[in-house]
Amino acid sequence: MKIILDGMGGDNAPAEIVKGAVQAVAEISDEIIIVGELGAILEELENNGYQGEQISVKAASELITMEDSPVKAIRTKTDSSLVVAFNMLKDGEGDMLVSAGNTGAIMVGARLILGRIRGIDRPALASIFPNMNGDEPNLLVDAGASSESKAINLLEYALMGSTYVEKVWGRDNPRVGLVNLGTEESKGTSVTKDAYQMILNSHMNFVGNVEGRDLPKGVCDVIVCDGFTGNVILKLTEGLAMSIFKLIKETFRSGLKNMIGGAFAKSGLTKLKEEFDYEEYGGAPVLGVNGPVIKMHGSSNAKAVKSAILRGLPYARENVVDIIRQEMLQIDEYIEEEED
Amino acid sequence: MKIILDGMGGDNAPAEIVKGAVQAVAEISDEIIIVGELGAILEELENNGYQGEQISVKAASELITMEDSPVKAIRTKTDSSLVVAFNMLKDGEGDMLVSAGNTGAIMVGARLILGRIRGIDRPALASIFPNMNGDEPNLLVDAGASSESKAINLLEYALMGSTYVEKVWGRDNPRVGLVNLGTEESKGTSVTKDAYQMILNSHMNFVGNVEGRDLPKGVCDVIVCDGFTGNVILKLTEGLAMSIFKLIKETFRSGLKNMIGGAFAKSGLTKLKEEFDYEEYGGAPVLGVNGPVIKMHGSSNAKAVKSAILRGLPYARENVVDIIRQEMLQIDEYIEEEED
Numbered sequence: 001m002k003i004i005l006d007g008m009g010g011d012n013a014p015a016e017i018v019k020g021a022v023q024a025v026a027e028i029s030d031e032i033i034i035v036g037e038l039g040a041i042l043e044e045l046e047n048n049g050y051q052g053e054q055i056s057v058k059a060a061s062e063l064i065t066m067e068d069s070p071v072k073a074i075r076t077k078t079d080s081s082l083v084v085a086f087n088m089l090k091d092g093e094g095d096m097l098v099s100a101g102n103t104g105a106i107m108v109g110a111r112l113i114l115g116r117i118r119g120i121d122r123p124a125l126a127s128i129f130p131n132m133n134g135d136e137p138n139l140l141v142d143a144g145a146s147s148e149s150k151a152i153n154l155l156e157y158a159l160m161g162s163t164y165v166e167k168v169w170g171r172d173n174p175r176v177g178l179v180n181l182g183t184e185e186s187k188g189t190s191v192t193k194d195a196y197q198m199i200l201n202s203h204m205n206f207v208g209n210v211e212g213r214d215l216p217k218g219v220c221d222v223i224v225c226d227g228f229t230g231n232v233i234l235k236l237t238e239g240l241a242m243s244i245f246k247l248i249k250e251t252f253r254s255g256l257k258n259m260i261g262g263a264f265a266k267s268g269l270t271k272l273k274e275e276f277d278y279e280e281y282g283g284a285p286v287l288g289v290n291g292p293v294i295k296m297h298g299s300s301n302a303k304a305v306k307s308a309i310l311r312g313l314p315y316a317r318e319n320v321v322d323i324i325r326q327e328m329l330q331i332d333e334y335i336e337e338e339e340d
Numbered sequence: 341m342k343i344i345l346d347g348m349g350g351d352n353a354p355a356e357i358v359k360g361a362v363q364a365v366a367e368i369s370d371e372i373i374i375v376g377e378l379g380a381i382l383e384e385l386e387n388n389g390y391q392g393e394q395i396s397v398k399a400a401s402e403l404i405t406m407e408d409s410p411v412k413a414i415r416t417k418t419d420s421s422l423v424v425a426f427n428m429l430k431d432g433e434g435d436m437l438v439s440a441g442n443t444g445a446i447m448v449g450a451r452l453i454l455g456r457i458r459g460i461d462r463p464a465l466a467s468i469f470p471n472m473n474g475d476e477p478n479l480l481v482d483a484g485a486s487s488e489s490k491a492i493n494l495l496e497y498a499l500m501g502s503t504y505v506e507k508v509w510g511r512d513n514p515r516v517g518l519v520n521l522g523t524e525e526s527k528g529t530s531v532t533k534d535a536y537q538m539i540l541n542s543h544m545n546f547v548g549n550v551e552g553r554d555l556p557k558g559v560c561d562v563i564v565c566d567g568f569t570g571n572v573i574l575k576l577t578e579g580l581a582m583s584i585f586k587l588i589k590e591t592f593r594s595g596l597k598n599m600i601g602g603a604f605a606k607s608g609l610t611k612l613k614e615e616f617d618y619e620e621y622g623g624a625p626v627l628g629v630n631g632p633v634i635k636m637h638g639s640s641n642a643k644a645v646k647s648a649i650l651r652g653l654p655y656a657r658e659n660v661v662d663i664i665r666q667e668m669l670q671i672d673e674y675i676e677e678e679e680d
Contacts, residue, residue, distance in 0.1 A: 132580070132583035132584070132586075132587060144521050147521060147527075147528055147529045148529045148530070179572060181484055181487060181567070181568055181571035181572065181575075187487075188487055188568070189487045189488045189568060190488070192568075211571075211572075211575050211579075212571065212572040212573065212574065212575030212576030212577075212578075212579060213575040213576065213578050213579030213582075214579060215576055215579060216576075216579045216580050216583040217579065217583065227521070228520075228521055228528070228529055228532075228569070229568070229569060229572055231521035231551075231552065232519060232521065232551075232552040232569055232572065232573065233552065233572065233576060234552065235521075235551050235552030235553040236552030236553065236555055236556075236573060236576055236577065237552075237576065237580060238552075238553050239551075239552060239553030239554060239555060239556045239557065240472070240556050240577060240580050240581070241580070241584070242553075243472035243556040243557065244472070244581070244584050246472075247472060248588070
């Protein structure tokens with residue numbers, strides 16, 4: 001496989017991106033093409049003492065920043081690392097694209113340059129969701145690519161997420177759950193009610209509606225919701241975890257007794273914090289477009305870059321995009337007449 | 341004031357309900373009328389050694405359970421404690437209703453028996469949201485009374501929540517925030533975009549869009565969202581907090597070093613857990629109906645009942661329902677032509 005890596009995207013580019021690539025190729029035999037400012041990337045390769053042949057560099061002179069308007073940036077910055085990377089993937093010069101850049105620009109580039117898979121109404125951005133059971137995390141779709149969803153979109157998210165978790169993460173028969181305000185079939189909006197029936201009609205391992213309180217318990221491998229709800233879930237989880245860790249720290253700092261307790265318990269708390277460590281997983285897929293794209297967190301360090309590449313590889317290797325294309329051919333069977 | 345207390349609602353009725361009433365009247369000069377099965381309530385009053393005159397009992401022979409269908413229960417169980425209580429409030433036999441019963445039945449009873457305030461399209465159920473800053477908690481509206489909302493409903497939630505927090509909790513100029521997937525004005529669904537403009541046009545202290553990650557930091561006194569999102573936020577918060585406390589406990593249990601740390605730190609963690617202690621606040625209001633109604637958590641104990649009564653009293657005493665009625669007279673001014 002040839003991995004196309006956006007060398008200029010994210011807060012720590014290009015240094016951590018290049019370092020992560022160097023660490024990744026030490027463990028795989030695949031090639032990585034880093035796209036970006038030639039001089040800067042070659043310098044970082046040198047800084048890491050890299051002299052191998054698995055990594056090559058493709059020059060791109062422009063940069064899409066976090067402040068850029070996504071549509072405008074993709075249309076006008078044609079020599080940016082991201083646009084060049086997307087065109088390479090489209091033209092078959094590589095098998096997968098990995099970027100820590102502007103999320104909006106990645107979604108727009110995926111739609112405009114790669115295009116939607118035939119039959120997919122709305123491509124989605126997935127995200128890792130921590131599993132407080134201590135097991136591997138789960139996949140949430142959609143994390144915010146669309147703010148409004150129809151029932152058919154939720155069905156698409158379920159199908160794409162289920163396929164990804166099975167083929168890329170290697171989990172057999174992934175459990176699919178639909179986020180709702182109650183577990184009963186009759187609960188929710190007209191959209192979730194229709195989506196419930198469609199997913200039920202499909203071949204997927206549907207565990208039904210899942211409530212907010214059950215999400216951290218890891219009750220399903222694929223968490224399906226509209227992008228607005230997904231965004232709120234992910235950011236609230238992040239905010240609550242951070243607030244609770246802060247409170248724990250403050251609790252341990254106040255009073256001698258707690259300070260002693262804190263010193264003793266520190267190693268345990270570090271372990272706890274790892275449950276929320278997204279670096280281990282590195283990235284999450286853009287789903288529903290004609291090519292495997294992995295979006296990394298903007299603040300990714302070398303470890304996260306390496307993880308995103310290693311864990312994302314089966315997205316390309318297992319031809320997951322083709323499998324989703326095949327899935328779409330039978331999607332009409334799941335949709336009953338109540339859908340408009 | 342005369343408080344009408346549903347003696348039979350909730351998991352711990354009537355024992356904890358009656359006990360809470362006895363504790364409440366020790367601190368106020370107001371009257372409480374407990375509605376429910378006469379013998380059982382008189383027995384509990386005796387168990388608590390109550391012989392005063394602030395508490396009286398009104399007989400009601402039927403019971404609405406958590407399993408009852410709300411609409412059917414309100415229509416057919418006309419001698420249930422909840423229906424009798426609603427009719428008493430409607431007929432002026434009391435000034436406020438407090439219940440730990442079936443949430444759906446409380447909302448249906450409020451709408452069918454008391455009726456909506458003129459101009460209110462959707463009554464709402466509010467909920468307490470913990471403030472991880474250590475300050476007092478905030479109010480979230482809607483907690484799930486409606487699963488779908490129009491922009492005008494979000495404006496109503498904002499107006500009612502803001503009035504409640506100001507008049508009942510005594511906070512001047514409450515900060516109102518609209519839950520959204522980004523802070524920029526342009527973010528969100530067509531519904532949140534329209535609601536943003538309406539709330540901005542109002543006299544409220546609007547702090548704009550608020551993201552999931554900022555909610556635990558207490559960035560606003562009134563958290564406005566549709567009932568679907570509100571339900572997910574509340575249940576996810578509960579689920580995450582419980583999962584993290586469980587992990588902390590397990591962390592402390594594993595290994596001698598952590599066990600010692602845990603023993604030392606126990607008092608600190610108890611303090612931390614109090615941030616999530618809803619008992620202190622007891623209840624949250626039903627908003628937008630013709631009478632003050634406080635809904636308590638189903639598992640309320642005596643302490644929660646007492647808190648709900650004491651903290652809820654200004655809902656009746658300050659004529660908050662009348663103030664909301666007045667607010668509704670000028671709501672048209674906030675709505676621009678883009679609203680359909």
